[in-house]
Amino acid sequence: MQAEAEFSKETFEGPQEMTEREFTAPRELTVEEGAVLRLAEGVVVDAGDIDVEISEDETMIINMGPQHPSTHGVLRLMMELQGETVLRTKPVIGYLHTGMEKTAEGLSYIQGSTNVTRMDYLSPLHNELVFSLATEALLGVEIPERATWIRMLMSELNRISSHLMWMATNGMDLGSTSMMIFGFRDREMILSFFEKVTGLRMNHNYIRPGGVAADLPDGWEDDVLAIAQTIPGRLDEYNDMLTGQPIFKERTEGVGILTQEQALALSATGPVLRSTGVAWDLRKSMPYLAYDQVDFDVVVGSVGDTFDRYAVRLAELRESVRIVTQILDKMPSGPYRVLDKKITPPPRKRIDESMEALIHHFKLFTEGIKVPPGEVYVAIESPRGELGCYMVSDGSSKPYRMHIRGPSFVNLQSLPVMMRGGLVADAVAIISSVDPVMGEVDR
Amino acid sequence: MIDDVIKNEAGNYFPTREQYDALVAELHKSGYEYCSDLCAVDYLQHFDRPLPAEVVAERFEVVVNLTSVKMRSRVRIRVQVPESDPTIPTLFYHYPGTEAMEREAYDLMGIVFPGHPDLTRILMPEEWEGHPLRKDYSAERVPVQFKHSPAIR
Amino acid sequence: MGLEDLSHNFLTGNVENLVRWARRNSVWPATFGLACCAIEMMSAGAGDFDLARFGMEVFRASPRQADLMIVAGRVSQKMAPVLRQVYDQMMEPKWVISMGVCASTGGLFNNYAVVQGVDQIVPVDVYAPGCPPGPETLIHAILTLHEKIRTGAITRRKGEGLGIHLDPTGISGKENAAAGASMKMVGNK
Structure with a gap:
């Protein structure tokens, strides 16, 4: 195979790890030194901007992960150190690769949301939402209003729980164990509401193509109101505990700075991008669901350091609570899923009474929904950034190709830039501030 | 330059592989600041898929989604890549953020990006054989390839 | 026996029982979170479910200080050697809980990337069902393991x-x- 020989010149089936300075090809090193592997040569700055003398033979490559308490799962980082200064960083990922994109090709559209919900396990509802939106875009169906607002309510609550979880783990990484306990406490409150609505604490499979799986239970307003009233008070507590605290500020301010240009060039989205001052929130900029009918602000930072990323998330929590309160007032009544026989199975009660409904139910779940051929890219704002779904349909009941653009996967590329020239002790704070969820990175 | 590229009614560009790099450069200049997504699709069973008349369908397609923050718009580029020579220029020097995405496309689909600074497998282990997302790669269970853990570091 | 002459309080018993009792009440898990289940594992350790009740709140970051590996989540082909290495680094006696269906059987992901059951790599003592198992299920699995330690042999396990x-x-x-x-x-x- 001549063609194969051609490729092997271009590719390198060798180790994915970082190579030592003396074994690294000069060209590779320029790119690496300049932008620690991830910036174009036009933006390359040589290592001279780091205030440390690099001795060629005394740099050390250390390995962090994949089993490490503060790499948020199974992230593995290789860092080249000169003393305590980080020169180069390279994330090595794939330790949680689950092959979900392949699995999705074997599951029908009805089953598909079971699969995608397990990607980003801190915001499962967002994964389901993007999958359902993509399917609906291909189907060309309009979702009932109530379903849209239920989806919005659930995804905003999920954003709160995800950010609370981030506050907890971030606290743990920076040595504030109380924050971890507090964060989990508040998260449990939201999870018990989710359990009431969907039956599961995580991986709900609640938002499905065509609507949601079930209507909200009786008395849901009280639960949501309790959450919306409790969380802001708790946030004030956390604000008192962390924001002004000298140790916390010392560890986060000015650490891991990313500029606007770098963030955009590296395709970073979500709080990482907003902390640099770019007001880019898909809920506001390219509204989906009914986000254009609720009032909220896009929070931006100014410096783009670890502290800004913390502050953006803290403020976003308040914005989400604001949205949830508005949804409480505006929740319309009506059906919670599309009343289209081709998409929605008949209600359970009808199956007992009518033979036709039974046949129809059976056909829908064995054959699945037939989706017209086409391709579509849908993106939503997950707690971590732009969560996209590129879906190709060939007219059958299974997606021909489903690709998920995971925000953490892309945001991880900015780690080497943030770490460069910093201290190795700050590495943990920086990793935590990006908030990578490995399930979504590796899919 | 942009006018030469075939465009369908949905606004998707269908450049040839020769036009691809220049088109992306031009779009980058005209305000598409970041690259949302880059992925590859294997159309093994669907050479007859709907495409603009002038475009010759090939087995692979590389799909790029660019986003403009200023204009609040997206644009999609679909490039045909033949099976006999699955290479396509890298976008790394226009959008450094495509680095990981291209590595993923290489790893799972076997598309080669000449000029990429570090084209190694990203998700699968180093010694893995084959590109799992290709349609002719078995979807079923693969026996555990558990070996002794690599050399002690 | 001469014990009658002792004036202080004392208990008699088998060394074996004492060792089992001590082992059972201080099982230290390794932090080996992989996927979704890891979050539930952390929830179990946090305030609401409070693993400290069972003497297990100390999640050790170093495998050498841990007795129990909770394999929380799907194990990919790339992770398998790492997992085995972590297991090998743990000191005897050691136990393994396979948490969730992905770790136990591969679960939903019957494909190229996921090891179909972590028992192909390490011996498993307790399987916790669920996707993900709630903290209650994990606590049940842990209590089952405690029972196993209490009744099992101390020198070599079956x-x-x-x-x-x-x-x-x-x-x-x-x-x-x-x-x-x-x-x-x-x-x-």
């Missing part, structure tokens, strides 16, 4: 090494000796 298939052909060079030793251990049931 089924030690079962289900491990090391392939000696895949090992070359210097490591052969060490691998040979571990193979022997496996066979010496």
